[in-house]
Amino acid sequence: MTEQPHVSRLACPDHRVATILLAGGKGTRLHDLTVAESKPAVPFAGRNRIVDFAMANVIRSGLDRLVVATQFAPATLHHHLPACWGRHFAGGAMVLRDGRDRYLGTADAVRHNWQQIEDWQVDHVLVVAADHIYDMDYGALIAAHRASGAAVTVAVDVVPLAQASGFGVMHADANGRILSFLEKPAIPPAIPGEPDRAMVSMGIYVFDAGWLKDALFGRGIEALDFGHEVIPAAVAQDVAMAYRLPAGRSGRPYWRDVGTLEALRQSHMDFAAAQPARLPRISPTSEWYLARGSVMMPGAVVPPSARLTCTIVAPGTRIPQGLVVGEDPDEDARWFRCEGRTVLVTQAMLDRREAMRVPAILSAGSGAALHPRDVA
Known part of the structure; x- marks a missing residue:
């Protein structure tokens, strides 16, 4: 409802x-x-x-x-x-x-x-x-x-x-x-x-x-x-x-x-900072604001072990344990959509990341060098 x-x-x-x-x-x-x-x-x-x-x-x-x-x-x-x-x-x-x-x-x-x-x-x-x-x-x-x-x-x-x-x-x-x-x-x-x-x-x-x-x-x-x-x-x-x-x-x-990802995330931050006099006359309806300037959209799941900075977590996205986003621009750009300081993470992006990491891990087990970020 x-x-x-x-x-x-x-x-x-x-x-x-x-x-x-x-x-x-x-x-x-x-x-x-x-x-x-x-x-x-x-x-x-x-x-x-x-x-x-x-x-x-x-x-x-x-x-x-x-x-x-x-x-x-x-x-x-x-x-x-x-x-x-x-x-x-x-x-x-x-x-x-x-x-x-x-x-x-x-x-x-x-x-x-x-x-x-x-x-x-x-x-x-x-x-x-x-x-x-x-x-x-x-x-x-x-x-x-x-x-x-x-x-x-x-x-x-x-x-x-x-x-x-x-x-x-x-x-x-x-x-x-x-x-x-x-x-x-x-x-x-x-x-x-x-x-x-x-x-x-x-x-x-x-x-x-x-x-x-x-x-x-x-x-x-x-x-x-x-x-x-x-x-x-x-x-x-x-x-x-x-x-x-x-x-x-x-x-x-x-x-x-809010025509860009950066503007959308920043508006969320403005809304969160407007307590108790919120900007418009609507109220938040669930836990959506995360520390480090990040936003969790409906249906998203973020475990306590994850560390997200300036991140928008798209609806229905399940963040894996220990994931770090928003601290390494090159690593973020490898898997996610980046705009200014904002990183968008979707379930499809995480699925792609997982699918590409598994072969890398298997290859490492055969003697190939394994980059630390491939086991993050």
Whole structure:
């Protein structure tokens, strides 16, 4: 049975907003963890999943009209979301839509689900990604959007300028009006007055429903993606505003795109360090944090004799007695997947290691030299 994350509703239901949760990401940079699972379905802090962060934010923001647009490997999400979160939508609706072989981009996913938005007769549409780790009150974002009079408001975070090239970067004036939007620029613009930092899109948008309908259906060129087409169009029309992520319960803003193994492990470490004021309003559901900065995913078994440093142990992996990981980069790279300081260990990798070690041990018994690491 799926355990229920802790979440508290902080706002009265806002029936004038439809939320579209984009949950179809393949997450190829998470490698073995997303071969058969979508990125939003990857486990986090025990039996929670990455998608639960966005879901907790939706619930506590009082939003109860939700379309979940899935695509790659949707089965887990189609089971997990109703089981874990369905009871929170008793007064509204949570609609899951399988978009395999249909959605051609983020904006196209919303286009395919537009009839549901029309049926709800809402004034605004909130679009959020399901694969980020963050704590946010969408209600405050929506209120700021309404007060601004803009057609589009983009939620933004601030990152060091040296890291900004991996994001969509905003350049805004002192009032928050977006002057330019650059998707992963080689030379990102700095924030005025903050030369070492840049303002980047969080992939969270609030639209006036009428403007978005026109953007999706009323143009000569069919928009497929928000970052590449829809948001630049809003900026060109001078109707886009930026909303800077405020501090959360931890006392500081927190948002992380866990698109890499290193980012995923580090987010676990941040989550563990946030006691007792956790970053989002979900709680760990099993023993998942190991010493030395390592993470054990559901179904994994790690004996006390093993020594793992900066390691992600994939679901269902059984670590052998005495295994040492994270101390010898050359040895780690021989058997496991390494990224920065992070080492991913899966059962398939361990099986391959065992299969290759046995012939080496047998050969050593016949007189060949045996490397100490072959008997580890």
